[in-house]
Amino acid sequence: MPEFALEPEQEEWCEELRALAAERLRPLAEKREPGLLNRPLVTALGELGLLDRLFTAGALDLCLMRESLAHGCTEAETALALQGLGASPVARAGSDEQRARWLPGVRAGRTVAAFALSEPGAGSDAASLALRAEPVTGTAGGGGSAAGGGGGWRLSGEKCWISNAPYADFYTVFARTTPGGGARGVTAFLVPADRPGLTGAALDMLSPHPIGSLAFDAVHVTEADVIGTPDRGFRVAMDTLNLFRPSVGAFAVGMARAALDATLAHTAGRTAFGGPLKDLQSVAHRVAEMATRTEAARLLVYAAAAAYDRNEPQVPKSSAMAKLFATETAQFVVDAAVQLHGARALQRGHLLEHLYREVRAPRIYEGATEVQRTIIAKELYAR
Template sequence: MADTSFLSWPFFDAHHRDWAAHVDAVSAGLDVDHTDTDTTCRTLAAQLGTAGILAPTSSNDGHFDVRTLCLARETLARHDGLADFVFAMQGLGTGAITLFGTDPQKAAWLPRTRAGTALSAFALTEPGSGSDVANATMTATRDGTDYILHGEKTWISNGGIADIYTLFARTGEAPGAKGLSAFLITPDLPGFEVTERLTTIAPHPLATLRFTECRVPATAMLGAPGQGFKIAMSVLDVFRPTVAAAALGFARRALNEALARVTTRHVQGAPLSDLQMVQGHIADMALDIDASALLIYRAAWARDSGAPRITREAAMAKLFATDQAQQVIDKAVQLFGGDGVRAGEAVERLYREIRALRIYEGASDVQKVIIARQTLAMFEGDT
């Protein structure tokens, strides 16, 4: 059984505890096939939608409960990484619609993504600009009542299977970050092409997209021209703590697997858990998990309590939880010995799953830069 004592912390209300129990019950009943990720993601979306799990991934009133999102991702990730991926992308892909969409845009897509009948994607990264969003080069050129898209996006989760993409392109209102805009794109548009499906150590639907003279109506724009960077950062502010929560779920599963292993595996007539070195590993794992949870749910609580931006808190949570989850899982693999790297073992799968979380939605080194800049700005503001 996973530790749920953290749900008694003052960050949570009764409905959060009920929600966590519901997600746990639904997650335990999922039978996830990892051999065909495209089909599995569509199936999982439908199952999670029917169970109401996707309900908090968007809203028509522009509000997110980040604690609810984090609890869902932590719980789903503890059970299965692909189930967490499906939930995360339904939120990330439509987050800009919730925060900046018009009523017609919300009506067209949010009921479908919440039901799991339409898959969504967030197309931000480019071959030459991953973390450097402000220097994206894909263009959207105004032509009468339309925009013409030209350029490439890569490492796009749900790329190739999504029904709706939130895409960012340079409209040129100003240099750098102030010259980007956001658009809603469907894959049936002429000039839209999936040029490559990307394979990673933990299989997920990923693709490179190319846009060649791809014409979209101006009504496909989200927000105002030049607001794209603001929109992207606002979405990441909401969902970055949830990446940390997914890492926490992976770490909790790793600790559970390790505890079961060391209390049942014997060495020289005694369980592994009697060894002080093993106890030291367990202590480190438990400490890292609780510290991560505190940072994650502090950030989520702050956002839900009305903080306009949680950039520093979200960066701290994302950096610490993903880095420490890697360490927790590595210790679990070590405690399993040879079985820890056997294909099909839970800890082997977790070892592959965790690595990407330290890269996407802001790599660990980028989070350090964000934290440092925010901390320096706070100090300079006080002096």
């Protein structure tokens, strides 16, 4: 597929998803109080086959799903993305036993997953994780080699700002198995929510989806819980983020397009100063800028997704650029849309009031804007 155009079948599929989001999924989202896990919504995504497609589609299809769902129902988009983010490490690097036990429930929408990377002192700087994975006394060796003795590790510490916490059924948890090892001393673990010593608390955040903290009080994990290889969990995390960062951009593009569509309709129909708003040059030029930036973000996202699907070497740079530009663009477009709508856009329940709250967080999570710039610069200078 050329990065600058979609095939007719893809366009038709995206239109179907937008309609599905608005007509079937949005009513489910509106029935649930913000900040709580919406299991009926997750179940509906499973029944529609969208969760299953998460694990069979490439990066481009993931972006198309997230953009289209975000246009009609941001809560549905986020529920889909969080299932993918939490379970993709298992699908991509987990053992056969882990995949057989957990993925069927995730695909069906019965089992809720979460990606537990961020900590109170290690958000965007994922290599500085402090959650400790200490070898169980009596096992051989230190660090990752403890698993060879069969005793495993005890997890002690905290995770914070974890989407779907504390309501998820299992967590992909990243912990330090080798002190002082930096990125090379981190291991990924699959930790069921009912594991003794694991507790969580909800955080009251701006976002409508659940976000919480997790506390690990000597939570026992074994070699069977390791996702991938001990001390190589940072690569599992980065591989997952490289896939999902362009799709965060797609989420942002979906919100920007929804805001732009609302603005086109409003400025064409609202009369002021003797004519429709669209006839005012200041309004028309602002709308043109909104549309141009949205289209540029969309193309950058598609190009990054295509690069990922082709396994090209510049994926980290492309993913970072797509995430950076699209999220910053969405912030600009939604803010401009609110300004052009006036006070009505600030009323509770208005589409733009909802988007205004939603659009802020993507500039922070999965690597803040500043982190994306750092990644881009490092990739440029490495060449």
